[in-house]
Every structure is written in C-alpha cells, then in structure tokens.
Amino acid sequence: MAGVELSGVTKAFGGFHVIHGLDLKIDDGSFTVFVGPSGCGKSTLLRMVAGLEDVSGGVVRIGGTDVTDADPVARGIAMVFQNYALYPHMTVRQNIGFPLRMQGAAKKTVEQRVSEAAEILQLGELLERKPAQLSGGQRQRVAIGRSIVRNPDVFLFDEPLSNLDAELRVSMRVEIAKLHKTLGTTMIYVTHDQTEAMTLADKIVVLRAGRIEQVGTPVELYTNPASLFVAGFIGSPRMNFLSGTYVDSFVTLVNGVSWHAELDIDGSAEILVGVRPEHFVPGPASVSLPLSVDIVEYLGGTRYVYAALPGESPLTIEDRGADDMQSGSSREFPLDTSKALYFTPEGKRLYALG
Amino acid sequence: MAVSENGDEIDRRGWRYRARRSWQRHWQLYLLILPPLVYFAIFKYLPMVNAIIAFKDYNVVAGVWGSPWAGWKHFSSFFGNLVFWQLIRNTFTLSAYYVLASFPIPIILALALNEVRLRAFKQTVQLVTYAPYFISTVVIVSMTILILSPRIGLVGDVFGLFGVPAVDFLGRADYFRHVYVWSDIWQTTGYSAVIYMAALASIDPSLYEAAKVDGASRIQKIIHVDIPGLMPTAIIILILGVGNIMQVGFEKAFLLQNPLNLSQSEIISTYVYKTGLLNANFSLATAINLFNAMINLVLLVGVNAVAKRVTGRSLW
Amino acid sequence: MVAFNPDETSEIARARLKKRSLNVQLVDRLFVAAVYILLATFLAIVLLPLIYIVASSFSSPQAVSAGRVGLWPVDFSLRGYEVALRDPKIVSGFLNSIFYTVAGTLISVVLTIAVAFPLSRVDFFGGSLITKLIVFTMLFSGGLIPTYMVVRSMGMLNTPWAMIIPNAIGVWQVILARAYFRDAIPKELYEAARVDGAGDIRFLLLVAIPLAKPMIAVIALMYAIWQWNSYFDALIYLRTDALHPLQLVLRNILILNTQSNLGDATAMLERQQLADLLKYSLIVISTVPVLLIYPFVARHFTKGIMLGSVKG
Ligand SMILES: Nc1ncnc2c1ncn2[C@@H]1O[C@H](COP(=O)(O)OP(=O)(O)OP(=O)(O)O)[C@@H](O)[C@H]1O
Ligand SMILES: [Mg+2]
Numbered sequence: 016m017a018g019v020e021l022s023g024v025t026k027a028f029g030g031f032h033v034i035h036g037l038d039l040k041i042d043d044g045s046f047t048v049f050v051g052p053s054g055c056g057k058s059t060l061l062r063m064v065a066g067l068e069d070v071s072g073g074v075v076r077i078g079g080t081d082v083t084d085a086d087p088v089a090r091g092i093a094m095v096f097q098n099y100a101l102y103p104h105m106t107v108r109q110n111i112g113f114p115l116r117m118q119g120a121a122k123k124t125v126e127q128r129v130s131e132a133a134e135i136l137q138l139g140e141l142l143e144r145k146p147a148q149l150s151g152g153q154r155q156r157v158a159i160g161r162s163i164v165r166n167p168d169v170f171l172f173d174e175p176l177s178n179l180d181a182e183l184r185v186s187m188r189v190e191i192a193k194l195h196k197t198l199g200t201t202m203i204y205v206t207h208d209q210t211e212a213m214t215l216a217d218k219i220v221v222l223r224a225g226r227i228e229q230v231g232t233p234v235e236l237y238t239n240p241a242s243l244f245v246a247g248f249i250g251s252p253r254m255n256f257l258s259g260t261y262v263d264s265f266v267t268l269v270n271g272v273s274w275h276a277e278l279d280i281d282g283s284a285e286i287l288v289g290v291r292p293e294h295f296v297p298g299p300a301s302v303s304l305p306l307s308v309d310i311v312e313y314l315g316g317t318r319y320v321y322a323a324l325p326g327e328s329p330l331t332i333e334d335r336g337a338d339d340m341q342s343g344s345s346r347e348f349p350l351d352t353s354k355a356l357y358f359t360p361e362g363k364r365l366y367a368l369g
Numbered sequence: 370m371a372v373s374e375n376g377d378e379i380d381r382r383g384w385r386y387r388a389r390r391s392w393q394r395h396w397q398l399y400l401l402i403l404p405p406l407v408y409f410a411i412f413k414y415l416p417m418v419n420a421i422i423a424f425k426d427y428n429v430v431a432g433v434w435g436s437p438w439a440g441w442k443h444f445s446s447f448f449g450n451l452v453f454w455q456l457i458r459n460t461f462t463l464s465a466y467y468v469l470a471s472f473p474i475p476i477i478l479a480l481a482l483n484e485v486r487l488r489a490f491k492q493t494v495q496l497v498t499y500a501p502y503f504i505s506t507v508v509i510v511s512m513t514i515l516i517l518s519p520r521i522g523l524v525g526d527v528f529g530l531f532g533v534p535a536v537d538f539l540g541r542a543d544y545f546r547h548v549y550v551w552s553d554i555w556q557t558t559g560y561s562a563v564i565y566m567a568a569l570a571s572i573d574p575s576l577y578e579a580a581k582v583d584g585a586s587r588i589q590k591i592i593h594v595d596i597p598g599l600m601p602t603a604i605i606i607l608i609l610g611v612g613n614i615m616q617v618g619f620e621k622a623f624l625l626q627n628p629l630n631l632s633q634s635e636i637i638s639t640y641v642y643k644t645g646l647l648n649a650n651f652s653l654a655t656a657i658n659l660f661n662a663m664i665n666l667v668l669l670v671g672v673n674a675v676a677k678r679v680t681g682r683s684l685w
Numbered sequence: 686m687v688a689f690n691p692d693e694t695s696e697i698a699r700a701r702l703k704k705r706s707l708n709v710q711l712v713d714r715l716f717v718a719a720v721y722i723l724l725a726t727f728l729a730i731v732l733l734p735l736i737y738i739v740a741s742s743f744s745s746p747q748a749v750s751a752g753r754v755g756l757w758p759v760d761f762s763l764r765g766y767e768v769a770l771r772d773p774k775i776v777s778g779f780l781n782s783i784f785y786t787v788a789g790t791l792i793s794v795v796l797t798i799a800v801a802f803p804l805s806r807v808d809f810f811g812g813s814l815i816t817k818l819i820v821f822t823m824l825f826s827g828g829l830i831p832t833y834m835v836v837r838s839m840g841m842l843n844t845p846w847a848m849i850i851p852n853a854i855g856v857w858q859v860i861l862a863r864a865y866f867r868d869a870i871p872k873e874l875y876e877a878a879r880v881d882g883a884g885d886i887r888f889l890l891l892v893a894i895p896l897a898k899p900m901i902a903v904i905a906l907m908y909a910i911w912q913w914n915s916y917f918d919a920l921i922y923l924r925t926d927a928l929h930p931l932q933l934v935l936r937n938i939l940i941l942n943t944q945s946n947l948g949d950a951t952a953m954l955e956r957q958q959l960a961d962l963l964k965y966s967l968i969v970i971s972t973v974p975v976l977l978i979y980p981f982v983a984r985h986f987t988k989g990i991m992l993g994s995v996k997g
Contacts, residue, residue, distance in 0.1 A: 065880060067879065069381070072381060084390075086394070086879070088881070092880065093880065094876075100871065102892055104892075104895045104896060113878075114881035161877075387808075388811070391808060392810070395808075397886045401802065401889075402803040405797075405854060408796060411835060412832065412836075412851050414822075415827075415831075416828065417825070417826070419834050420827040420828060420831045422830075422831070433834070481724050485721070490721075493728070494727060494728050498727055498728070499979075500976060503914075503975045504914075506914065506915075507939065507940070508971060511939035511964060512968060514940065515964060516737065521961060523737045526755060559731070620917050638829075641830075642829060645833070646833065646921060651830050654828075655828055669824055
C-alpha cells in the first residue's frame with residue numbers, strides 16, 4: 016500500500032509539451048480519478064506513474080520512494096488497459112498467472128492465487144478459455160484478475176470500461192468500487208465519463224491541456240468549481256451559462272432580470288452566470304425568468320425542459336412539475352440566485368463576498 | 370526552449386539520455402541483435418571495404434592492404450576493352466526487353482481472373498500459374514533446353530505439325546534473349562499476378578456499384594474502374610524494374626549460356642564471375658562489379674526520386 | 686414547342702436503357718467467353734510443359750530419345766527413376782540439400798527474428814540507424830569477389846558453413862518480420878508484459894513469437910525454398926562433390942551433360958538414351974518436394990506478399 020506523489024512532472028514528446036510542471040499528492044488507499052477532455056494528457060500522466068512513459072522532468076514517488084527512473088515492474092503497480100491487453104494465445108488461467116510466473120513464484124502459489132482471483136471476479140468456469148471466447152466484460156474482469164494477483168501497491172486503470180456497452184459499464188463500475196472497498200488499495204483511474212468520475216472517486220483531478228484545473232472531492236467540484244471549465248465539465252446535464260453584466264452590486268441578464276450580489280470585483284464588468292439545472296426552483300432569493308419552451312423530455316419522476324431566453328442558446332432545466340407544458344409556449348421559471356455561480360468571460364471564477 | 374525547473378530536465382533531453390535509458394531498459398535486445406549485426410558487418414560491409422582492391426593490384430600473398438595501388442588502371446582497361454560495350458548492350462537490352470515484355474501479362478491475367486465467378490476454375494488457374502515460381506532456376510533452364518531441343522523436345526513436334534524443320538533456339542545467339550525472357554515470363558506471371566489481384570481486391574466496391582448503376586458493360590468497368598485502380602501498383606512495379614535494369618541475375622543467364630550464344634548472352638555478372646573466379650583476376654573483376662554497382666545505385670536513387678514524385682511514396 | 690411531358694420522356698429513357706442493357710448483356714456474354722478462353726490458354730501454356738516433362742519421365746529411354754513422347758507416357762517405364770535413385774551423387778545431393786535447407790532455414794529464421802524484433806521496438810535507441818544500414822546492403826554490395834574473399838578468410842570455403850552463413854539473413858525478410866512485430870502485435874501487450882515483469886527476451890519467447898507464427902511460417906518457407914533452389918553459392922564456394930547440393934548435381938547432369946553413373950548400360954546408344962531419360966526423371970524428383978507442399982503454403986505466401994506491403 017502506498018501513496019503516489021508527483022512533483023514538478025513535465026512531459027514533452029519531441030518538442031510538443033503535453034504535461035506542464037504538475038504537482039499532485041495521492042493519498043494511500045484513496046480512489047483518485049483523472050478526468051478531462053480528450054487529449055488533455057490523462058493517459059500520459061497515468062503512464063508516467065506506471066513507468067511506461069519516461070518523464071521529461073520532475074519526480075515520481077510511490078510510497079515515498081523515488082521511482083522516477085524505475086521499471087514498471089519495480090514500482091509495485093498494476094495496470095488495466097482500455098483494450099484489456101490480454102495475451103490472446105494464453106488461457107484465462109495462464110493470463111492471470113502470468114505476472115506470478117514472471118516473478119518466479121512456485122507452481123502451487125500461482126495456482127492458489129489464480130483461483131483466489133478467479134473467485135473474487137467470478138471467473139471460475141472460464142479459466143480454460145482463451146480471451147477470444149470471452150465477452151467484453153469477462154475480458155476486462157480477466158485483466159483485473161491479472162492485476163490483483165500481484166498484490167500491487169497501486170492500481171492504475173486507463174478507461175477500463177469505455178469499450179463496454181452502457182449496461183455492462185454500470186455493473187463493472189460497481190464491481191470496481193466493491194474491489195476498492197475489499198482491497199483498500201490505492202487506485203488511480205482515468206476516464207472521460209464524468210458519471211464514472213463522480214460515482215467512483217474519493218478525489219477527482221480535473222486536467223485541462225496538461226495542467227491541473229482543480230482537485231477535490233466529487234461534491235466539492237460539483238458545488239464549488241474553481242473555474243468555468245470545471246463547472247462546465249462536472250455535472251450531467253451540464254451547468255447552464257447565461258451572459259450578463261455586473262454593475263454596482265447588481266447582476267443583470269440580457270433580458271433585464273436582475274438581482275443583488277456582492278462579487279469580488281471592482282466597478283462594472285461583463286460576467287457569465289452559471290446555474291445548474293436543478294436550481295431553477297423557488298426560494299427566498301428567487302427571481303423569475305420568462306423563457307420560451309423548446310422541448311420537454313420526460314424521465315418519469317423528473318423532466319428536462321429545454322427553454323431559451325430570446326436570442327440565447329437553450330437552458331436545461333430540471334423540473335418536477337406535473338402540469339402540461341407545450342413546446343413553443345412561454346413561461347416564467349424561478350431561478351434560485353443564491354445557488355448561482357459567477358465567472359469572468361475568460362473563465363475565472365468570481366467569488367461572492369461575505 | 371523551456372528553462373528547466375529543477376535542473377534535471379535538460380539532462381532528460383538529448384540522445385545521450387535516450388541512449389542510456391534504452392540500454393538500461395533493452396540491454397537484452399542489444400545482446401539479441403549483436404549476432405545479426407556481426408553478420409552484416411562481416412558478410413555485407415567487410416566486402417564493401419574489400420572492394421578497395423578495385424584500385425589495387427591484388428595478390429593473395431600481400432593481402433588487401435599490402436597489395437600495391439593501381440589507381441584507375443582496372444577501370445580504364447575495362448572501358449578500353451572490346452567487350453565493354455558488348456556487355457553493357459547485352460545487359461541493358463536483356464533487362465529492358467524483360468521489363469517491358471513481362472509488365473503487361475500479369476496485369477492481363479489478374480484482370481481476367483477477376484472476371485471469373487467460378488471459384489473452382491479461378492483457384493485452379495491461380496494455383497497452376499503460380500506453381501512455376503517455386504521451381505528452381507536449374508530446373509527451369511533444363512526444362513527450357515529439353516523442350517526447345519529440336520531432336521527430342523516438344524517444340525520439335527509442333528514444328529513437325531506444320532511440316533517445317535525445327536529451329537534450334539539455343540544454338541543461335543539471336544534467340545537467346547527471347548528464350549531468356551519468355552521462359553522467365555512463363556515462370557513468374559502467376560506470381561506477379563497475385564500482387565495485382567490484391568490491388569484489385571482493395572478497390573472500393575462502391576465504384577463497381579456506381580458502374581453498374583450507370584449500365585456499364587464489363588469491358589467499360591475494366592477500363593474505368595479496374596485499370597485506374599491498378600495504376601499505382603503497376604507504376605511502382607514498372608519503376609522498380611527500371612531501377613534494377615543493370616542488375617540482371619547471374620543464375621539464369623549463366624545456365625543458358627553456351628559457346629554459340631555467347632555474343633548475346635554474356636552479361637556483366639557472368640563476365641565478372643569468369644574474370645574473377647575462373648581467371649583469378651580479382652582486381653579487374655571487382656572493378657567491373659563496382660562500376661556496375663555504382664550504376665545500379667544511381668539508377669535506384671534516381672528512380673526512387675521519380676517514384677516519390679509520381680506516387681508520393683518512397684520505395685524504402 | 687410541344688409541352689414537356691415527364692412521363693413520356695422517362696418512358697423513352699427506360700426503353701432506351703432496356704435496349705442498351707440488352708446490348709450490354711450480349712457484349713458481356715461474349716466478353717466472359719473470351720475471358721474463359723484466355724484463361725484456358727494461360728492454363729495450357731503453363732501446364733503443357735509440365736505434363737510433357739512428367740509424361741517423358743515415365744516413358745522408355747528409346748521413346749524419349751527419339752522424341753516420340755508428347756503428353757502421355759510412351760512405353761511406360763520407371764527406368765529413369767531407377768537410374769536416378771541408384772546414382773550415389775544424386776542421392777548425396779538430395780541429402781545435402783535437405784540438410785542445407787533445414788539447417789539454413791533454422792539459422793536464418795533465428796537470426797531474422799533476432800534482428801527484426803529489436804528493430805520493431807520504437808524506443809530502441811539506434812534502431813533507425815541500424816535499419817538504414819541494413820536496407821543499404823540491398824542497394825549496394827561489395828560484389829562477388831570481395832564477398833568471396835571474406836568467406837575464404839573465414840575458412841568457410843568448401844565447408845557446409847558456406848552454404849548456410851554468408852546469405853543467412855534476407856533484408857526483405859527482416860523488413861517483413863519487423864513490420865509484423867510492430868503492426869500486428871498490439872503495443873499494449875508489450876506494455877502489459879512490462880508491467881507484469883517480463884523482460885524483452887521473455888516477451889519475445891512467450892508472447893511475440895507465439896503470436897507471430899503466421900509470419901514466421903512465411904519467412905521460413907521463403908528461406909527454405911530459396912535454399913532448396915539455389916546453386917550459385919555452391920558453385921562458387923564448394924569444390925568437393927560430396928558437399929554438393931542437389932541443384933548443383935542437377936546442373937552438372939542436366940545442363941553440362943556430365944554423364945552420371947548409368948549402371949549396367951554399356952552400349953553407346955543405350956547410354957545416350959538413358960542419359961536423356963534421366964533428365965526428365967531428375968526434374969520431377971527435385972521439384973516434387975517443393976510442388977507438393979506448395980498448394981498448402983501458397984496461401985501463406987500470398988499473405989507474405991501482402992505483409993510486405995505493410996510499409997517497412
Ligand atoms: N507517443 C506520443 N507521441 C507524441 N504525442 C503523443 C504521444 N502520446 C500522446 N501524445 C499527445 O499527448 C497528448 C495527450 O495524450 P493522452 O493520450 O495523454 O490524452 P488523454 O487525455 O488520455 O486523451 P483520451 O481521453 O483521448 O485518451 C495528446 O495531444 C497526444 O496527441
Ligand atoms: Mg487516454
């Protein structure tokens with residue numbers, strides 16, 4: 016068991032900089048998820064922790080030891096790949112036992128550990144099959160099995176579920192969460208599916224273009240994003256952004272609706288107002304927003320209303336009302352301004368004072 | 370470039386670091402590749418060094434380095450020799466004839482095979498025409514000799530059918546090139562067609578559908594879809610052939626040679642063999658060889674430049 | 686002008702199309718017939734000489750020598766084969782060729798993998814330089830005599846080594862194997878193996894080679910057929926008859942008309958007739974092993990040509 020610490024880590028492919036001086040501490044036993052848009056450097060970062068990619072600068076520590084130049088096998092890590100990376104010519108048993116055989120473990124030990132892993136992952140009947148004879152979910156379980164037999168200090172997952180269909184993804188997600196509970200080992204998990212990030216993580220690291228945008232628990236990132244980028248990235252459906260102005264402690268939207276707010280800002284400015292879909296509810300600080308309804312999606316208990324201010328792109332509103340709502344009709348929606356977040360047009364968070 | 374943040378970074382760029390890292394990580398691979406590298410050094414690069422004897426009067430006792438320098442003597446004696454132009458002409462003509470004659474036939478075979486819907490027939494033709502590729506040169510040449518023999522061969526019978534006296538193809542110098550080229554075409558057409566078959570198989574099927582919708586006949590389809598689809602492959606093969614034009618193989622020409630056809634069948638490689646190994650004139654033979662190798666290199670590099678222009682792809 | 690009537694025009698168009706497609710159908714029929722005739726001709730041109738050789742090899746010495754054999758054996762006899770298989774030179778040539786082919790192929794395949802696998806790894810420092818140096822040997826060589834001098838100085842002249850070592854590695858095969866290792870084996874497998882603690886050699890033996898079996902089969906066959914069929918190295922490097930491979934023995938008998946041991950035939954005429962017949966039988970004997978396995982390997986060979994087209 017071990018924590019992971021990156022300090023001043025950089026990575027360049029040739030002259031192309033992918034990771035820019037990154038510092039990060041991952042606690043022992045935690046489940047950390049790297050999220051971010053495609054190409055932001057999540058896999059590269061994970062592979063540098065694994066030792067599959069050399070760092071261009073900085074230091075990587077696992078369990079306090081400097082492993083910057085160590086071989087992957089010497090780091091006490093195990094990795095699960097997006098495309099499973101099972102050895103196609105070996106049976107499931109041989110695949111799972113492979114790392115142990117490489118360590119020179121005794122035949123007996125290998126057998127015992129393989130059957131233990133197979134039990135945890137319910138692979139019992141499949142042990143004599145080849146990977147080609149398995150379903151996607153089974154293959155990924157074998158890959159996980161191969162990683163747990165070694166008792167690694169750190170598990171690394173690079174989008175392990177993205178090749179699976181939606182239903183399987185959910186159940187495998189639950190299995191991975193259970194695995195983390197059982198083993199209690201440090202896990203680092205890369206995904207661009209923010210639902211996976213929210214449900215699995217103790218801590219989420221949001222990456223953007225090779226830099227850390229914010230680190231925090233899922234709730235922190237959701238309720239208190241540090242930037243427009245994080246606010247827009249975390250949460251599904253996405254946060255709504257309305258353009259407005261801030262003059263003399265008053266926020267005014269394009270349609271003239273305005274309310275009082277004390278922001279950390281001098282004088283007047285163009286701002287963006289961020290409102291989550293579930294914050295269109297009446298409350299003590301509510302204002303009323305006249306919108307024209309575009310489309311209504313019924314999800315059973317709730318419904319999503321897509322409605323727009325004139326000339327603006329539609330907002331997503333989570334609504335629990337049961338009344339009939341016609342598309343094309345105009346309505347007033349309440350907006351709880353106490354929950355609204357404010358950003359500069361460049362994406363910086365503007366904190367409310369007091 | 371970016372200034373390092375911890376002084377360590379610069380150390381991680383540059384070839385020294387990569388070399389050290391690569392050695393740490395892959396020392397097993399360096400050990401693995403060592404024997405093949407020794408092989409290439411000894412059997413491919415050492416001969417290039419030895420080729421220096423083209424500029425020396427080599428004798429066994431003094432060895433490569435001890436033998437006296439001779440400058441361009443061997444080259445000028447070769448250029449001044451009467452056989453020089455004959456060798457160049459023979460080599461070039463034979464090769465050019467072969468490249469041109471052997472170019473269209475595999476294409477025709479592939480196009481025709483592509484039209485056949487009877488799988489069994491198609492496979493039989495492919496299997497049979499491909500087979501001679503696997504027959505050795507010695508056997509091909511002796512088959513040629515036997516079949517063309519006026520006394521016992523098959524060709525004698527054919528001439529007999531028309532009541533004409535059989536021609537002795539191997540006894541006359543004029544026929545040498547035809548025999549050489551056409552026996553080669555007999556041997557390799559099926560093999561070469563495979564490459565074109567692959568090119569045909571990779572043509573976008575929607576082009577065929579479009580042709581069908583337009584009501585094109587099969588001939589029109591061949592002209593407008595198949596042949597354009599084959600063009601890139603065909604051009605590369607033709608260009609490669611031109612690049613190798615001064616590099617006619619020794620094996621077959623040597624076997625087909627006899628005193629009667631020598632005036633056309635003596636080519637550079639056979640002459641090198643005779644000068645070097647039979648007459649033991651190492652330096653002269655090496656000079657001739659070197660001259661030929663230089664021409665080949667220039668041709669290949671030139672041809673590659675053309676290929677890059679035409680196809681956008683380098684041959685190596 | 687008459688009013689434009691869409692129905693009418695389309696009807697005419699349809700009729701025209703129908704007529705045209707009838708024409709097209711007729712042309713196509715004729716064309717297909719021509720294609721079959723053409724292919725049958727190809728087939729005959731390749732097949733007839735082969736049949737003639739086989740038919741002659743099973744005929745009597747007299748019939749062959751008189752040129753009486755066409756496409757069917759005349760006076761069926763096995764005399765040619767009898768003489769061939771009794772000739773110690775031919776038998777020893779056959780055995781030598783088997784040895785050279787097996788040993789040579791083995792060494793060639795091992796060396797080819799040993800060079801191609803490291804070159805297939807992207808982070809193998811020096812790989813691109815080594816690749817260039819190897820490809821260069823395809824474009825330029827020291828030539829016959831300088832190579833001969835190297836083989837001589839290595840003490841390989843007139844030893845079996847001369848048949849196996851000097852041409853052990855084919856550049857084309859290296860390019861092919863390298864492309865296969867690089868493109869056909871997912872790089873994640875290599876990374877997984879590194880995480881699992883398999884070094885390069887163990888990865889090669891336990892993962893890469895088992896997965897590269899089709900490619901290895903192809904290059905092994907290429908080497909084997911090349912070894913079996915070549916005579917040039919034997920011609921320049923081997924003096925002793927006892928070391929000669931079959932192809933060189935064949936050359937002496939078939940092309941140089943060196944009389945082989947014709948057993949009890951003593952009369953001049955009979956000797957000549959037997960010598961003629963022997964050639965046909967020898968051609969069949971030496972080619973049958975290759976042509977017997979050929980139909981089974983042709984598919985792989987075709988694949989090999991395609992593999993090569995994966996850019997090196
Ligand atoms: N071997 C390489 N050589 C050059 N550039 C690379 C290499 N590997 C990755 N990159 C570049 O580095 C950047 C980060 O890549 P990385 O694979 O880490 O992205 P990612 O965040 O994992 O994206 P995704 O969600 O699509 O997997 C990308 O712009 C990519 O093009
Ligand atoms: Mg990735």
